[in-house]
Amino acid sequence: MSESIKDIKESFKKVNSLDDSLFTKYEDDARKGVQQLLKRKTREIKKCQQEKKDFQKRLQYEHRFWKNGVNYIAGIDEVGRGPLAGPVVTAAVILPHDFNLYEVNDSKQLSPHKRLELSKKIKENCIEYHIGIADNKLIDDINIYEATKLAMKDAVLGLSNTPDQIIVDAMDIDVNIPQLKLIKGDAKSASVSAASILAKVYRDNLMDEYAKQYPEYDFEHNAGYGTKKHLDALNKYGATPIHRKSFKPVCDFLR
Incomplete structure (x- = not known):
């Protein structure tokens, strides 16, 4: 009696190579369910292999520095320059030489669930990290660009x-440390990718807390960005203490 498709599926759970003997064992199995399983597993392995290859490419700058004896490399990124409410949040992350969380990528490419999962793993596997914050009052006082630079410096x-x-x-951070500035660095450097994830998760959690204080503004869904529901609430209730009063159109709704 042949194995059930359920049992075969269970056997394939631990398979992570296209050279695994299970592919050969079941390649002539005529059952449609088995062939679909083989195709699905093949796609899954190829996707994983490509992700690992892309991840190594995002480590090219780190490897170059490590090879030249530069051990502590901090990736820096920010989130929250565009919203109408809440702070800008930055993160600085130092990764170890054997860092291998290949799913770490630009936070904008990841789902909220995956960001949360990776944020925990990054904290467990990095050498260290630190969060920097510039609140809305500082942003209003010195402008968003300068506030972001200060938050990065703090990180x-x-x-x-x-x-x-x-x-x-x-960005250009006011510290006496050599800096490599990369446009879209969160997609080019694993260290910056890791920083982008930590900053994004931290700020999203913060905006979820603000949503409890100011439920009318839908912060848990818009993170402070100017969605229709957010703008409608601004028009009806005015600005909250966490709104950036120097930003358009917030200043138009001040009361």
């Missing part, structure tokens, strides 16, 4: 291990 200075090198997403 770097909060690290107990002073970085030998910084990789940052196209």
